[in-house]
Amino acid sequence: MSEIVFDKVSAGYDRKIVFENLSFTLEKHDFMVIFGPNGVGKTTLAKTILGIISPISGSTYVLGCTLHGVCPHKKMIGYVPQVYNLDPDFPATLFDIVLTGCYPLLKPTEKVHQIYIEQAYRNLKTVGLIEFKDVPFSKLSSGQQKRGLLARALMGPPKILLLDEPTAGVDLVSEVQVNLAIETAFRDFNIPVIAITHDINPYLSIATKVIIMGYGKHYAGRIDEILREEILSEIYRTKVDVLEKEGKRYINIRDAHYG
Ligand SMILES: Nc1ncnc2c1ncn2[C@@H]1O[C@H](COP(=O)(O)OP(=O)(O)OP(=O)(O)O)[C@@H](O)[C@H]1O
Ligand SMILES: [Mg+2]
Structure with missing residues (x-):
């Protein structure tokens, strides 16, 4: 059974349709890259997968949910949003931020279980940041923050990892480090990854599928079928x-x- 099936899906905001008739599947072993120019609907697609916005038409299936009505699947997706704003004065360490990744999984009065604390340590090792665990999050570099958010998204652990521009705004070396952390998570956690990016090149040795989105147009499928010059x-x-x-x-x- 596929983890995600989109069949002729259209989505957008109010009456504005952002993408139309998009069909693709995501399997357990897939690393899928979504890319295309600014404003074509990549983040909108991420929000549709998460159930933050409802599809306008078409049939959708994500981790057993149809995305109509209440869908618990959102808690099973490790999501790194395109923008994550934290008040620089908020006194949270990297470890605190990583641990917040388990909060949606807790019942209202439930305390953070030891199992999640151990998971937070493991995730920080996976992204190569364990020695920074007590550093205030706002004092970390952009690249370290991105890896920290990846560790946070891996709490659960999730059944799908969904990353919206995980390397935006970081320098070249940090970009390599973030991508190494993503590849390590993909291999160690054995979960499918969806990475939205403007630069597919760093992922070409690992990606299995691609969605190329354009204005009013998109192509989805296996890398070897879709990544063509024309x-x-x-x-x-x-x-x-x-x-x-x-x-x-x-x-x-x-x-x-x-x-
Ligand atoms: N909350 C919203 N309400 C109405 N329109 C929106 C909303 N969010 C995005 N849009 C519009 O939907 C379209 C697609 O936006 P989206 O953010 O999905 O693009 P994107 O491909 O992620 O762009 P980028 O590469 O800049 O991140 C744009 O025209 C945008 O202005
Ligand atoms: Mg976007």
């Missing part, structure tokens, strides 16, 4: 090359211009 050039409205170096594929925008 599709990318159409979506980005400029010449995009799919190149190979030392057996690894990557994409390259050759000729950017002001539209």
